[in-house]
Amino acid sequence: MSSRASGGALAACLIIAAIVGFGGGAYIGSQSGGGSPSDSESTSGDSTTPVGETPAGETPAATETPAGDGAITLSAEPTQVGPSEDINFAVTMDPPEEGVELIIQRSVDGGEWEAFPNVSPIVTDANGAGTSRVNSQREGVNSFRVVRADDESVVSNAVDVPIG
Template identity: 70%
Template sequence: MSSRASGGALAASLITAAIVGFAGGAYVGGQQGGEEPGSSASTPPESTTPVGETPATPTEEATAGVTLSADPTSVAPNEDISLAVSIEPAEEGVELQIQRSVDGGEWENFPNVNLITTDANGQGTSRLNSQREGVNSFRVVRVDDDSVVSNAVEVTIG
């Protein structure tokens, strides 16, 4: 009878160890950023996108710290729009192509405008104007690495 009792005790110990090991692993995994869906830690933070900028979509996610801003964000046709770009960490001599999407259409290189070239502080500017009425979204793409794309900024023309 003692062999049965020790066999049952062994089985109970193994089951308990498995439960404790699983629960401990789930806890440690949650502490390392692997939270389960629905936990409060998986709730996305509130948007901190500055006025005049739209957050990058997953396919347009800003990489290498390229940030674009526009001023003003609402103009009449042919009025000047100033674009400013900043790269973190700062890198001098980076050439960036300005692209535009009108009312959610395809991205295209903005015509008749020079490339933006960053200075020693990783910053650059450009001025442009457009007759294309509607919501014009602008972004910049690194000339030597088209996987480096800034956030998009929206300017309403009309």
């Protein structure tokens, strides 16, 4: 029976220590805010852009996802083909994610993006990588990209492949 009392007393002590620790940390943290910036936090003359913000005068790319945040990179080989010649695609995800279905889309000469017809989705492996091959008879600049099947707001970079 004494082992139960010891276990209960230990648990109670740990809970009290956690409450005191969190409360003390919150109190100390609240005391450092509200004053003027210290020398290390000075904002005068610093022209760098904070991480995650867009520099003044630039607009962020609406269809790109930041690296490390589910970003998808698409590459094509070769980068110029004749009608009906194969184009090999490779995709990588950062961070790697297995089992993600990616749909290949195409835009011809700056037209609307549409799913490339009669091609199965690319499914990423354990390394977040995948491949596919297509061929097209539509001459002109064919731009390709991939989008997540489950979240079409996640889009890769576009790769231009002139056909003709």
